[in-house]
Amino acid sequence: MTKSIIKLTVNGENHEVLAEPRELLIHVLRERLNLTGPHIGCETTHCGACTVELNGKSVKSCTVFAVQANGAEITTIEGIAGPAGLHVLQQSFREHHGLQCGFCTPGMITRAWRLLKENPDPTEEDVRFGMAGNLCRCTGYQNIVKSILAAAAEINASREAAE
């Protein structure tokens, strides 16, 4: 079928890829743009390993055709860290042992990043509910929840200190 040029802004960089309409966003990110941080876990929109930020939404990129994202702004785990270094969430996951095999981690952190933007001061229940689109097989979530709550506290503390 007809290939077309798809324009994507990923982690602040502009890309143009020539792709078939049926190519999934996750495959374009991983195989054409070599952004292998987002992973493929279930392919039926349950596990969230492929989560990326798409125009201000947390999205499972295995269930979006790249052509649907034509013109979109995308952030993957590779774009979460800033010029000053790792994002607080990335540090917090390490500090609180919020990961083991690491396969779910990019999706987890990318989703948590959006969650904290929308709810900067979540309760444990908020975090468990807000992260329920991401499966982890290793950690039992307890330390993931702890990592996100600690990151929120740290972000809030530094914001208050700045004000």
Added chain:
Amino acid sequence: MIPAAFEYHRPKDVGGVIALLQQHGDEARVVAGGHSLIPMMKLRMTDVQHLVDLQDVAGLGGIQVAGEQITIGAMVTQHMLINNADLTEAAPILKEAALQIADPQVRYMGTIGGNVANGDPGNDMPALMLCLGATYTLTGPNGTRKVAARDFYEAAYVTVREDSELLTQLTFAAPKGGYAYEKQKRKIGDYATAAAAVQIAREGGLCVAASVSMTNLSDVPVWSKAAGAALVGTDCGPAAIRAAVDAALKDINPTEDNRGPVEFKRHVAKTVIGRAIARAWSRS
């Protein structure tokens, strides 16, 4: 899981959509959030030759709460429903139900139009629209028509919508009184084992209006007129609830699946409907 090849279209207006649907007939499918359709395409369980993306189509968005009338564009996502303060004020049952749909990522993409138009008996919004007495606006080659949600569903994945029509918006009167959407599921992301939507209006100590509908308990969403009628004029006490539940159970026809056998589903339905009525009454 790799989908078969297709042609992609991204029209800018409803007219463009209709033209494509007319041109390609049943080879064409519209895609809104895509979170029902795309997995089916990946499993190659549905044959789509032409995919018509609605994201750029003008006039399909927006939530309007104007007096007693609520209008929701087909492309409004579950996430938007949850976060719209006016809507939550006017019809809080939408937020309560939307929060029980799928998971956060899916709710950013999944639209109310897709949810109600797809005809999947597992989807939650159809029962809600039946409960609220909503009207769907369908636009096709011959113009626009309005269909009551209660007349829309014919069988699983079969609705009165013609292949060349597009569901563009939903309207309903702001509900009065108490509400509840009670859903039992195996886990986040699952469809309902049984779910019930209830709206109850109270005057003094008595129920003056009630509407009861159910999800995933038949091949279509079910509105039980008799269940609502059984509550009107009562104090919604245990006897009235029992009568309403008994009436509702007469209107369903669940089938066995991995969630359990029919007998179990009927029992859960009974429990869930009863709890939904009690909760709606307590909020009325």
Added chain:
Amino acid sequence: MNDLTPPTHDERVANLKGMGHSRKRVEDARFTQGKGNYVDDVKLPGMLFGDFVRSPYAHARVVSIDTAAAMAVPGVLAVLTAKDLAPLNLHWMPTLAGDKQMVLADGKVLFQGQEVAYVVATDRYAAADGVEAVVVEYSELPVVTDPFKALEPGAPVLREDLAGQTSGAHGARRHHNHIFKWEVGDEAATDQAIGEAEVVAEEMVYYHRTHPCPLETCGCVASMDKINGKLTLWGTFQAPHVVRTVASLLSGIEEHNIRVISPDIGGGFGNKVGVYPGYICSIVASIVTGKPVKWVEDRMENLMATAFARDYWMKGKISATKEGKITGLHCHVTADHGAFDACADPTKFPAGFMSICTGSYDIPVAYLGVDGVYTNKAPGGVSYRCSFRVTEAAYFIERMIEVLAIELNMDAAELRAKNFIRKDQFPYQSALGWEYDSGDYHTAWDKALKAVDYDGLRREQATRVEAFKRGETRKLLGIGLTHFTEIVGAGPIKNCDILGMGMFDSCEIRIHPTGSAIARLGTISQGQGHATTFAQILASEIGIPADSITIEEGDTDTAPYGLGTYGSRSTPVAGAAAAMAGRKIRAKAQMIAAYLLEVHDDDVEFDVDRFVVKGAPERFKTMKAIAYAAYNQAIPGVEPGLEAVSYYDPPNMTYPFGAYICVMEIDVDTGVHEIRQFYALDDCGTRINPMVIEGQVHGGLTEALAIAMGQEIAYDEIGNVKTGTLMDFFLPTAWETPHYTSDHTVTPSPHHPIGAKGVGESPNVGGVPAFSNAVHDAFRAFGLRQSHMPHDHWRIWRIAHDLGLHD
């Protein structure tokens, strides 16, 4: 303090971040930035992609395979069938259990999802189109998915290739669908003890079929370099060295010309121990095309075709005095192995370590018999986060104890305490032949009961039952008890091997001149954090900071031979090898230090990070200085350099144990449960990294929650898999997962160099019976004895229904 103040002893210990330190993980920097390197991230120039045509039927003849249309699909380069593999003798492959398995369907298919043809194409989209275009004509055969029906006289013949073979790898076969009968213990003495007993409890305990389902599926990239004759195979392998040996034996390529690399692995849990047709086909495809070939299964393929776990029907009889002292245990298992016996067990143990089924109890006489059976279900039989059927054994005995408690009308906690192996009985010889290394069960049990206020919970439960009977509540309270004993760390070469390879493990260390180091091991981490924790063992043993030690695993060209990571064997075996290699380093370092300090070897002693002259601690040489000297000084009688290697053959298994208590609320009308409290006490001997241990416990408990409360691979009567996606195959989210409280006691292993026992699988082994017992316990007051897992909503509802709790 100024910079010249020498560090204190405690500061020097802390600086090492050695054993006992909750060291942060070194792996996390790359994983949190999306820079892990998993097999699907491997990308080579010209790489092709392979994909399978799979059988839609559970039992059928393959009448014909037409590949013409597939070959016409743009991008498709080859379609392999059994006919193509037969000349290479690769259409079948040996399994780990001494059986053989079809690589591609050879005349018939025996389970839904079986590999029929392998399409090779330029990319995964073209490969999928090719799969769609292959036309296979099948002729359906009668299906048997029930192992009891499979053994009936007129049952369909599944394995026609075994016609006339009355014995297999594990002895006699008594029926065409029978694989083996394996027996341990004294049946006559057991029958006599049970026959004479005052109280006997009998029950059938089914541990249903499930699947490890790591978040990353299985996959590989095979790359045959025809110029230098070298095959490189990247893959999701929990045992890369074994894969190399198998690949060499099958392909005829000399082992030195095969390099197997396990890159980062996205969880294993036993799924990635076996050798799958995808690996063989990818290797063949790479040899045929001369290009690298990638194969990565999708989730449905993963759940349907690779590595189921459990599926054990365990019929038990347990006897006791009327005071509750157990006198005998009889267990017969009907083991459903699916279409091929591909169980991943040590060769001499066709039912793994199921004979640990006497559990934590001093049972004088016992018998275990296991019948392995073929059915039209997927092969596998892997150890899903457990050591070779230990979780089946633990579930069996912990259910039998509960049933016996009902029979005795006794509190189940008291019954356990009455029968625990006492501390002074260790090392303990079990009736089924194991020597338990160490344990202190009563201390752990008492601590656990106290932590949850067990007596208070029982009072609350009694009150709840009364309220329920009065119609004041529709919720019941269950208290799930478990005291499990594991057997891990396989294992001594004298009785443990896989395909003839003794189950030792290995560590090789090189100390660099500036005092940092690299160590390589025969294991491979799949999330356990080996790069962090093995460095801690070495830090304590050698006196070099863990932060200065690189750990490498998984590349067979560089790592010493080892049997891999599964069955909680990494710490008991490779961890011991690390300690022993570290001690070799230390022994040489002692000679160097003595030379530098101009004293006799015996006059220096090791002190955290240095050797000091005995009685004169101000005279010392740090390990850093010693390392430099090893490369810089000519020391008489000592070779230059500082390296060591250890291959460790463990003298015994290790026996971690634990006490778990689950408090669960159950809604009898909906079958919905809520876990109010979960307390997990683990004793894994010496604790290397408490943070990592706690993480393992949380994860293992969550896998146990899934298995006990909903997860299964279910088939319908004609062999269709009903639970092929994550919609139906239950993996809990953060929302369904409770908060856990973890605790510990420390009873070191006497035979392990550092006293460690392993912990990765304990929470799954102990967690499943704890969750399940909570469900059962909630209904005990209403007469429930046994109800099979998984305890999903409708099955719990059915318990209540059958007990007449619904009006």
